[in-house]
Amino acid sequence: MNVTVLGAGNSGLAMAAHLSLYGNKVRLWNRSKENIAKIMETGTIYCEGVICGNGKINLVTSDIALALEGTDLVLVTTPANSHRDLAKLVAENLKESVLIVLNPGRTFGAIEFKKVFSAYNTRSEPLVAETQTTIYTCRKTGEDSIHVIALKDSVLLSALDASLNESIIQMLPECIRRYFVPAKSLVETSIGNVGMILHCAPLLLNAGWTENKDNIYKYYYDGITPTIAQFLEEIDRERITVSEKLGLRVESTQDWLKRTYGVKGRNLYECIQNNDAYKHIEAPSSLQHRYIYEDIPFGLVPLESIGHTLGLSMSNTTLIIDLACRLLGVDFRREGRTLDYLSENSDVLTYLSPAERSDAHGA
Numbered sequence: 001m002n003v004t005v006l007g008a009g010n011s012g013l014a015m016a017a018h019l020s021l022y023g024n025k026v027r028l029w030n031r032s033k034e035n036i037a038k039i040m041e042t043g044t045i046y047c048e049g050v051i052c053g054n055g056k057i058n059l060v061t062s063d064i065a066l067a068l069e070g071t072d073l074v075l076v077t078t079p080a081n082s083h084r085d086l087a088k089l090v091a092e093n094l095k096e097s098v099l100i101v102l103n104p105g106r107t108f109g110a111i112e113f114k115k116v117f118s119a120y121n122t123r124s125e126p127l128v129a130e131t132q133t134t135i136y137t138c139r140k141t142g143e144d145s146i147h148v149i150a151l152k153d154s155v156l157l158s159a160l161d162a163s164l165n166e167s168i169i170q171m172l173p174e175c176i177r178r179y180f181v182p183a184k185s186l187v188e189t190s191i192g193n194v195g196m197i198l199h200c201a202p203l204l205l206n207a208g209w210t211e212n213k214d215n216i217y218k219y220y221y222d223g224i225t226p227t228i229a230q231f232l233e234e235i236d237r238e239r240i241t242v243s244e245k246l247g248l249r250v251e252s253t254q255d256w257l258k259r260t261y262g263v264k265g266r267n268l269y270e271c272i273q274n275n276d277a278y279k280h281i282e283a284p285s286s287l288q289h290r291y292i293y294e295d296i297p298f299g300l301v302p303l304e305s306i307g308h309t310l311g312l313s314m315s316n317t318t319l320i321i322d323l324a325c326r327l328l329g330v331d332f333r334r335e336g337r338t339l340d341y342l343s344e345n346s347d348v349l350t351y352l353s354p355a356e357r358s359d360a361h362g363a
Contacts, residue, residue, distance in 0.1 A: 001024045001025070001072050001073060001173050002024075002025045002027075002070060002071050002072045002073070003019050003024050003025065003026050003027070003071065003072065003073045003074075004027045004029065004067050004068055004073070004074045004075065005019070005026060005028050005029070005077060006029050006030075006067070006074060006075065006076045006077065006078060006086065006090075007030060007076065007077035007079075007082075008028055008029075008030035008035055008036050009078070010136070010138050010140050010146065011077045011103060011134040011136050011138060012028065012030070012077035012078070013028075013045050013047075013138075013140060013145075013146040014047070014051070014136040014138040014146050015075055015077055015103065015134075016028045016045055016055060016057055017045040017047040017051065017053070017055030018047070018136075018148075018175060018176065019055075019173055019175065019176070020055035020056055020057055021047070021051065021053045021055050021175075022174070022175035024173050025058045026055070026057050026058055026059075027057070027059040027060075027061065027066070027067045028045075028057050028059070028060045028061075028067075029061055029062065029063075029064060030062060032062065033062040035143075036060050036061075036062065037143070038142075038143040038144045039057065039060045039143070039144045040061075042144060043056055043060060044056055044057065044144065045057060045144055045145070045146060046142075046144060046145040046146070047145070047146050047147075047148060048141070048145070048146075048147050048148070049138070049146075049147045049148035049149055050148050050150060050151055051148045064089050064090070065093045068093050068094050068095075069095075071096075071098060072098060073098060073101070073171070073172070073173075074090065074098060074099070074100040074126075075101050075103055076100065076102045077103050077134065079290045079293075079294040080104075080105070080106035080109055080294050080298035080299075081290070081293055081294050081298060081335075083109055083112055083116075083298075084112065084116050087112070087113045087114075087115075087117045087120075088116055088117075088119075090117065091116070091117040091118075091119075091120035091121035092120055092121065094121065094124055094126065095123070095124065096124060097124040097125050097126050097127075098126055098127075099129065099168065099171055100113070100126050100129070101128075101129045101130070101131065101157070101168075101172075102128070102129070102130040102131065103131050103134050103135070104130060104131045104132060104133045104189070104193065104195070105129075105130025105131065105189060105193075106190075106195065106294065106295070106298040106299050107193050107196065107299050107302040107303060107337060108186070108190050108302050108337050108342055108348065109190070109298070110128045110129055110158070110160055110186065110189075110190075111160065111186070111190075111342055111351055112337055112342060113128050114126075114128045114160065115342065127159060127164065128159065128160065129158060129159040129165075130157070130158060130186070130189050130190070131155055131156065131157045132156040132157070132183070132188065132189045132192045132193060133155055133193075133194065133195060133260075134152075134155075135151055135152050135155050135176060135179040136148055136150075136151060136152070137149045137150040137151075137277045137278075139281070149277050149280070149281075150261065150277040152179065152260045152261070153179065153261075153262070154179075154180075154181045154259060154260065155179055155180050155181070155260070156180075156183040156188045156192060157169060157180045157182060157183060158182070158183035158184075158185060160186065160351050162182075162184060162185040162186070165183060166182045169182060185248060185351070185352055186352055187243050187247075187248040187352050188248065188250055190302075190352075191239060191242055191246065191250050191303065191306075191352075192250040192256075193299055194253045195295050195299060196239075196295045196296075196299025196300045196303060197232055197236050197239065197253045198220075198224075198232070198253065199290075199291035199295040199299075200291060200295045200296055200299065200300055200320050200324065201231060201232060201235065201320050202219070202223045202224050202228055202232070203223070203283070203287065203289065203291045203292060204287070204292070204320065204323050204324060205228055206223045206283065207287060207327065209223070209283075210285070210286065210287060211287070213285075216282050216283070216285070217283050218279070218280070218281060218282060218283065219278075219282060219283035219284070220272050220278035220281055221272070221273065221278060221279060222283070224269065225269075229267065229268045229269035229272065230267075230268075230269070231316070232253065232268055233252075233253075233254070233267070233268050234316045235316045235317055235320065236253050236254075238303075238307065238312070238313075238314050238315075238316055238317050239303055239317075240252060241312060242306060242307045242310065242312060245310040246310070248352075253268060254267065254268045257271040257272065257275060258271060261275050261277055263275045287327065287328060288328075292324055292328065293330075296320075296321060296324045296332045296336070297332040297333075297336030297337065298336060300320060300321050301321060301332055301333050301336030301337060301338060302336060302337040302338065302339070303317055304317045304318055304321060305337075305339040305340070306339050306348075321333065
């Protein structure tokens with residue numbers, strides 16, 4: 001299969017190498033040529049861990065038109081804060097109607113991507129889907145090398161029309177298909193986004209340790225203490241309550257860890273501590289990180305927005321958004337995916353129903 005991978009970060013390199021090692025023709029695109037210069041020279045991504053081998057990439061480029069030409073599938077692995085610009089860029093250069101999957105969409109990624117795409121391209125009708133998370137737990141070890149620590153099991157996937165989810169999974173390359181399961185609706189992928197629970201509050205509450213240049217701590221093992229884990233469970237309950245109001249209860253972050261990684265524990269803290277895949281993951285060295293700049297405006301902000309629309313108190317979610325805004329001097333609500341922004345040309349709530357919609361393909 002001809003596959004285009006957009007984004008050469010951690011999961012982008014893992015995805016490109018994985019697909020290549022299983023016989024797919026892969027094109028890897030990145031906006032910044034500097035970040036892919038070494039791979040452009042050798043055409044190879046060196047992969048170690050649970051996926052091992054030298055992935056030969058057919059094309060490595062910063063030219064989006066070349067990356068999209070004749071592709072069968074587009075896999076977006078960039079952070080959610082680039083989805084708006086990327087949707088415009090893809091819309092202006094994509095000539096065929098192909099499947100586009102956001103890995104992950106974070107919260108309402110597929111809705112935003114299709115909204116922006118439609119504003120710049122009326123020629124094609126791509127099918128846009130999002131995943132709940134990336135299937136890889138991985139870290140770059142060099143400019144052209146990646147360590148895949150674990151592959152997540154049963155990652156949820158949904159399009160705007162949830163009735164298409166099973167068929168979409170069958171359209172994916174066989175080597176990654178087995179790691180996805182169809183969601184009942186975007187509720188399970190967007191409100192089911194656990195990144196906003198695990199990433200935002202711990203980094204903010206460990207701001208002093210994060211900015212300490214003399215110490216490096218393990219993000220999950222050291223940074224999420226019993227007290228912080230208890231607070232994360234409070235935010236998690238608000239997220240679950242939102243999903244219940246939408247008619248489809250999502251699993252808790254604790255249950256997600258048990259299902260995805262096969263860990264055991266009586267609470268969130270124990271599940272995190274018992275997860276070997278988290279054992280060696282170091283914390284970011286700065287608050288200027290996607291755990292804040294992606295997961296606040298494209299995770300907690302839309303969660304708060306839809307919660308307030310549904311008449312819910314989102315006090316713990318609001319507390320973390322406010323803390324991020326004050327500490328970093330950024331209005332994350334203004335930058336984020338609020339319901340007002342997403343609903344300009346569509347009724348977002350219609351996409352959050354598990355009921356089939358015959359007119360939703362490409363909508």
